[in-house]
Amino acid sequence: MPKLGMEPIRRAALMQATIDEIGAVGNLDVTVSAIAKRAGMSSALAHHYFGGKEQIFLAAMRHVLRVYAAEVRDALRAARGPHARIEAVIRAGFSSTNFQPDVIAAWLNFYVLAQTSEDANRLLHVYQRRLHSNLVHDLRPMIGERAENAAVRIAGLIDGSYLRQGLARGTGVASDATEQVLALLAMELKDIVE
Amino acid sequence: MPKLGMEPIRRAALMQATIDEIGAVGNLDVTVSAIAKRAGMSSALAHHYFGGKEQIFLAAMRHVLRVYAAEVRDALRAARGPHARIEAVIRAGFSSTNFQPDVIAAWLNFYVLAQTSEDANRLLHVYQRRLHSNLVHDLRPMIGERAENAAVRIAGLIDGSYLRQGLARGTGVASDATEQVLALLAMELKDIVE
Amino acid sequence: MPKLGMEPIRRAALMQATIDEIGAVGNLDVTVSAIAKRAGMSSALAHHYFGGKEQIFLAAMRHVLRVYAAEVRDALRAARGPHARIEAVIRAGFSSTNFQPDVIAAWLNFYVLAQTSEDANRLLHVYQRRLHSNLVHDLRPMIGERAENAAVRIAGLIDGSYLRQGLARGTGVASDATEQVLALLAMELKDIVE
Amino acid sequence: MPKLGMEPIRRAALMQATIDEIGAVGNLDVTVSAIAKRAGMSSALAHHYFGGKEQIFLAAMRHVLRVYAAEVRDALRAARGPHARIEAVIRAGFSSTNFQPDVIAAWLNFYVLAQTSEDANRLLHVYQRRLHSNLVHDLRPMIGERAENAAVRIAGLIDGSYLRQGLARGTGVASDATEQVLALLAMELKDIVE
DNA sequence: AATGAATGAGCCTTCATTCAT
C-alpha cells in the first residue's frame, strides 16, 4: 500500500479530520489519536507529518481560513459594483461551506486558541485585517470617511452572529444572520448624517 | 480554624479563583488544583464543595452572569427614559467590571463550554434572552415592530465586540466598542424606512 | 491505609528501588513505572514526590553518595593514625555495602548520567573532591608534597577497580580490589625518591 | 548513484557516525535515525546493513577497539626494549585518537552496554585481556612474578583515568593522566620488596 | 472542616522496525 507522494494527501486528510473532530467534540479537548483515526492513520504518522498537536491545530486553522479566503475571492470576482461586492463578502461568511456546525465550532475554538498561541493569534488577525480592508475598500466610494467605522460594525456583527450561532447548535439559520448583516449594511449606506 | 459559615466564603473564593485562573491561562485547560491553590485551599475541598470540575466551571459562569445582571439592573434603575435605558444596557456590557481580560477570556471559554455542556448552554441562553428582552422592551416604544430585528443586531454587535476584544489582549479599548454599539443604536432609531 | 507523614518513607523507598532497578536492568533505561512498582506504589505518586524521572535518579544518586560518605566517616572515626585512616578510606569504598552489583551498576550509570546532567556532574565532583582531600589529608604527614599525585593515583585505581568490577558481574572479588589498592598505597609510602 | 562497493563505505560511515553521535548526546540514548542522518542515509538503510540497533552499537564498539588495537600495535613495533614497550602501550591509551571526548564517552557507554549485552561484555573482556597480557609480557622480564599484580594495577589506573576523564568534559589533560600511569610504572619497577 | 495520600486513566510523543516501491 505505501505509495510515494503521500505527504500532501495525508496532511489534507488530517486537517479536515481536525475540523471534523473539533466539531464533533465541541472543543479543543481533542486527542491526536482521535484525529488520526478519523483521518485513517496512526497517531505516530500524524506527528511525523506535523510535528505536534499545536501544529496540527494551526494547519487546520490555516485550512479553514484558506477555504474562507478562496470563497471570498470567488464571490468578489463575480460581483459587479461596490455594493454587490460588499454583499458578496458578507454572504461568503455565511455560505453553506463556512456556516456549518463543524466549521463554526472550529472558528470559535480557534478564537480560544488564539489567546494562548501566538501563531493562532496572528492568523486570526490576518483574517480580521483582510475582512476589514475588503469592506473599507468598497464602502469608501459610497460613504467616504465613514467607511472605517461602518466596516468595524459590519465585521463585528458578522463575528457576533457567528458566536451566537455557535450556541444554537443544529438550528442554524444562515439566512437570518445574513439578512441582519445586510440590513446593517443598508443602514450604513443610507445614513447620510452620522 | 473557623468552623462555622465557611462554606459560602469558600465557594465564593473558588468561583473568583476560577475566573482568574481561566483569565491567566487563557483557556479552559485549567486544573482543579490550580484553582484550589489560588483560592487558598486543597483541591479535595474544592471537590467536596462543588462535586466536580464542570460544576466548578458552571458556578463560576453563574457568578459572572450574576455580576453582569446586577450591573445591568443598577444601570437601568438609574436611567430615565427608554433611550437612556438602552444606552445603560449597552454601557453595562462594556463596564470596567465586565470588560477586563480575565472576564472576557472567561466569557469566551464559556461559549465553548456551552457547546458541550447542556447546563452551560442553558445559562448562556438565559443571558441572551434577558439582553434581548431588555433591548426590545425599550426599543419598541421608539421604533415599534422593527425593535425585534434591531435588538438582534445590537446584541450581535455587542457579542462580536467581545469576541474581537478577546483577541486584542491587553490593548482593550472599551470606549471604542461602546461607541460603535451606540452608533448602531443611533442608526436603528433614526432609520425610519427599513 | 493512607497515613500522615508518608513522604519521607515513600521517598526512601523510591530511592532504594531506583538503585535496585538500575542494578537489575543494568543501565539507565529504567522506567519510572518499574521503579514505582518495585517501591510498591503507582508511578503517579513517584512523580508527585519527585517531580520527574531525572530528579528520582539524582535523589538515588545522592542516597548512594550519602551512604558511602557515612561509611567513610564511621571508618575514619575508628581509625588511629594516618596510615590506618587511609586504609580505612580505601576499605570503605569496597565494603560489602558499596561493592555490590546493584550499587556498582548504579555508580557506573551515574557516571554516564553525569555527562548529560549538570546536577549529576556536580554530585560526582563532590565525591571526587572529598575522596581526594581525605587521601591528601593523611598522606601529606607521611610523604609531604608527593601526597597530591599519590592521591590522584590511588583514587584513580579505586575508580578503575570499580569500573572493571562492573564488567565481571557476579564474580565480584572485593578482597582482590582492596588488596591492589593497598599495595599501591604501600608503594606510594615507601617510594622515597619519586 | 554508485551501485557497487557501497556497503563497506556505508558501514564505515555508520560506525563513525555512531561514535560521534554518542559523543554528542553523551549517552546511549541515541536514535538510529540520528545516527543514519549523521551518516547521510536513511534509517531504513542502517537497519538493512546492520540488522538492528544493538548490532550497530557493537559494530561501533568493535571499530573503537580495532582503532585502539592498531595504535597499540604500531606503537609496540616502534618500541625498543621491554620498558619502552610498556610505555608505548600506556601512551597509546591516551593518544590523541583515543582520548577525545567522543571516544571517551563511547567507551564509558560501552561499559554500560556490556552489563546488558553478552556480546559487548565479551568484546570488552577481549580488550582487557589483551591489555593485561601486553603489560605482563613486558613486565615479567623486569619484575618476574610480581608482573601479574603490577599489570592489574596499571590497567586499573588506566581505566580509572578514563573514567575520571569522562567527567571533566572539555578540560581533558591527557598528559597528566599519562604521567600518573607512568609514575605508577616507575614505582612498580623500582619496588623490589613488595 | 479540611487535607495529604494515592491511583487509574489517558494523552502526547518518540522510536525501532518493517514494507512496498
Next chain:
DNA sequence: AATGAATGAAGGCTCATTCAT
C-alpha cells in the same frame, strides 16, 4: 541500493477524583 511510508509499543507525565484521617 535505497527510501518514504507507516505503525505498534511503550514511556513520561498530568489530572480529576476518592479515601482515610
